[in-house]
Amino acid sequence: MNILGIESSCDETGVALVAVRAGALPVLRAQALYSQVEMHQAYGGVVPELASRDHIRRVLPLTESVLAQAGLAVGAVDVVAYTRGPGLAGALLVGAGVACALGAALQRPVLGVHHLEGHLLSPFLGEDPPEFPFVALLVSGGHTQLMHVEGVGRYRMLGETIDDAAGEAFDKSAKLMGLGYPGGPALSRLAQQGDAAAFKLPRPLLASGNLDFSFAGLKTAVLTQSRKLGDQLEARKADLAASTEAAIVEVLVKKSLAALEQTGERRLVIAGGVGANRVLREQLNAACARRGVRVHYPELALCTDNGAMIAMAAAMRLQAGVERASERYAFDVKPRWPLGELAAG
Numbered sequence: 001m002n003i004l005g006i007e008s009s010c011d012e013t014g015v016a017l018v019a020v021r022a023g024a025l026p027v028l029r030a031q032a033l034y035s036q037v038e039m040h041q042a043y044g045g046v047v048p049e050l051a052s053r054d055h056i057r058r059v060l061p062l063t064e065s066v067l068a069q070a071g072l073a074v075g076a077v078d079v080v081a082y083t084r085g086p087g088l089a090g091a092l093l094v095g096a097g098v099a100c101a102l103g104a105a106l107q108r109p110v111l112g113v114h115h116l117e118g119h120l121l122s123p124f125l126g127e128d129p130p131e132f133p134f135v136a137l138l139v140s141g142g143h144t145q146l147m148h149v150e151g152v153g154r155y156r157m158l159g160e161t162i163d164d165a166a167g168e169a170f171d172k173s174a175k176l177m178g179l180g181y182p183g184g185p186a187l188s189r190l191a192q193q194g195d196a197a198a199f200k201l202p203r204p205l206l207a208s209g210n211l212d213f214s215f216a217g218l219k220t221a222v223l224t225q226s227r228k229l230g231d232q233l234e235a236r237k238a239d240l241a242a243s244t245e246a247a248i249v250e251v252l253v254k255k256s257l258a259a260l261e262q263t264g265e266r267r268l269v270i271a272g273g274v275g276a277n278r279v280l281r282e283q284l285n286a287a288c289a290r291r292g293v294r295v296h297y298p299e300l301a302l303c304t305d306n307g308a309m310i311a312m313a314a315a316m317r318l319q320a321g322v323e324r325a326s327e328r329y330a331f332d333v334k335p336r337w338p339l340g341e342l343a344a345g
Helices: 037-041 048-070 089-106 115-125 166-176 183-191 216-263 278-291 307-320 339-344
Strands: 002-007 012-019 027-035 079-085 110-114 134-139 144-151 154-160 267-271 294-296
Touching (some): 002 048, 002 089, 027 307, 037 048, 048 089, 089 110, 115 144, 115 267, 115 307, 115 339, 134 216, 154 339, 183 278, 216 278, 278 294
Parallel strands (some): 002 079, 267 294
Antiparallel strands (some): 002 012
């Protein structure tokens, strides 16, 4: 069975084809991705209307590219999966509309997929796929969550952010330092040249006794420190970037270790765009190695939004029997869609 996945929740248009084999993990056959970063740079962030229009331009050429890579005609697609939410409403509607139109034209079933479940299951596409159960740290621009994952669709929230997500903390701090867009990767690159101990920044909720996160206070501390530096900011920017990254990473690492201790699991999965951060990977690898815990990441190319994770999530849901694809081609999207609702339903 060949599953075509379409991702259009924000500023990346992704299309991929996954092959499902009986009794084995689905396999990625081909993928294509287009990032709108260059277009949005002039505005310092994603402009939803521009994002939607660009998805319209890109999704069909990317689909043709994926089918050509796989050496398949469009009629070989058995299921069309798409991101139903969460995300930007207009952007989601593009992917959903194209997927359902394609399904109707081919008389193939379609399946709407939860964007975060796609991230959560993306490490199964890697060379070292995890096994259930595990603790998952889902960490991206809009979400920071710790979950106990017992199987496909069986997710229990352990803790989540009560304000800014870790990715937002990276991006907003970078903007305060004048580092441009996208801010997170720019801050991390600059941090390599700085001293992580140069500034004492807060580690929000680190001693809270629970597994929730909060990064809004850190952003405020970065703003305060930037103003204190005044004319010295440019000369000390690398140190401030390194100190900011160190604060975020320490919270993520220690909360992840606490979640492992609370659940008794010996396996940790990292998913989402911030999972590509080099310092986070280094510190998690070292801390988990000392505790005999296995850590699994998506491939670096699959950390950001992509069609492969959507196709994979659809494939694993179908394999597990927790959902069936449908030949109903009327569609809706869910810009706000807590992952807990999916698990409960």
